[in-house]
Amino acid sequence: MDFNGSDTITGPRTEDVLPSTATAAVKVVIVGGFGVGKTTMVGSVSEIRPLTTEETMTQASIGVDDNSRIEGKTATTVAMDFGRISISEQLILYLFGTPGQERFWFLWNGLFEGALGAVVLVDTRRLEVSFDVIGRLEERGVPFVVAVNTFPDAPHHPMEALRHALDLPDEVPMVNCDARQRASSRDVLMTLMHYLHTLAAQRA
Ligand SMILES: Nc1nc2c(ncn2[C@@H]2O[C@H](COP(=O)(O)OP(=O)(O)OP(=O)(O)O)[C@@H](O)[C@H]2O)c(=O)[nH]1
Ligand SMILES: [Mg+2]
Secondary structure: OOOOOOOOOOOOOHHHOOOOOOOEEEEEEEEEOOOOOHHHHHHHHOOOOOEEEEEEOOHHHEOOEOOOOOOOOOEEEEEEEEEEEEOOOOEEEEEEEOOOOHHHHHHHHHHHOOOOEEEEEEOHHHOHHHHHHHHHHHHHOOOEEEEEEOOOOOOOOOHHHHHHHOOOOOOOOEEEEOOOOHHHHHHHHHHHHHHHHHHHHHHO
């Protein structure tokens, strides 16, 4: 440990301290298949330095994980991502990114506890990895929005065709996004908040 350098304990950084105006906190889960950009989204939008649990993918994952269409991907989430964003002076979102690989899906139970809603990230080059994810959310009754992460070489499909392919009800909001962009990721979360608000108003 370097006592003169960056490891010196100096207390929380200003961005780590919750604003005193915060009155409500909501837990949101970011889900999706392997390599769709969940860790990227939590990282781009979080105000605090995100906590990630990424491990380098090894030879052992070849043949187990389908990384054949995710060139350049060298790390994968093994437990969760965690971040935080203030939506307004009062409202704070806590973001939990799930692992994409099916062998870690048993962790979902803990990650979903107390979650009000979810974002499903979708890669149109590999739509099939989204089916199970959406099915699991529907089973749990967790409201969700679908965000189509626009990878440059991904084929473009009209939203309605994607809705049909994913067998989504009309009321589930769908948006395009670039998970690397803070503003875009933030827009996705705003869409989810509006949707949760609409659902709550309908129930009332
Ligand atoms: N072009 C482009 N690349 C992206 C975008 N989002 C993520 N990536 C890249 O896609 C790769 C996978 O992103 P991750 O954020 O690790 O995906 P993940 O869903 O967390 O993956 P797992 O945890 O392994 O399931 C990374 O190399 C990112 O840099 C995007 O919107 N556009
Ligand atoms: Mg990840």
